[in-house]
Amino acid sequence: MAGLAEETQELELLLRQINYLMNHYTRTYLSGRGLTMPRFWVLSNLAPDKPITMGELQRRLFLAPATITGLVDGLVEEKLVRRWRDDNDRRLVYLALTPAGEEFLAGILQYRSSVLEKALVNQDDINLGQLNAFLRLLLTNLRYLCPHLRSP
Numbered sequence: 568m569a570g571l572a573e574e575t576q577e578l579e580l581l582l583r584q585i586n587y588l589m590n591h592y593t594r595t596y597l598s599g600r601g602l603t604m605p606r607f608w609v610l611s612n613l614a615p616d617k618p619i620t621m622g623e624l625q626r627r628l629f630l631a632p633a634t635i636t637g638l639v640d641g642l643v644e645e646k647l648v649r650r651w652r653d654d655n656d657r658r659l660v661y662l663a664l665t666p667a668g669e670e671f672l673a674g675i676l677q678y679r680s681s682v683l684e685k686a687l688v689n690q691d692d693i694n695l696g697q698l699n700a701f702l703r704l705l706l707t708n709l710r711y712l713c714p715h716l717r718s719p
Contacts, residue, residue, distance in 0.1 A: 600671075613648060615663055615666065619661070
């Protein structure tokens, strides 16, 4: 029987491989729609009703301000993201999804879910509820270890 260290190493490897494959499928889907993964990352960190600042987006994505600006410029031009300055502090720039951006993101997320559904077809012995519960617990514990980070 494998020990805890070996099991956690295998879990880390499996999560990394799943992430790699999901990103590959997503990249392929996005390329047919003229979008890149970094732009997807921006969209997936925004909401229509909860604006965030450019600085907060930079912290979430671990990208340089100039990189964020370039990504956001393109998304604003495509009318997927709305950008505006704070009335009281002009240094603050806020971002939110437009209705078109919300619809576009929903399509991407639906595609990603459909990839997972296809991967799980004919897997009657898998209890998806238990798997989701385990992953939620893992996510909660990881957030506890790094409370200043926010994941989408």
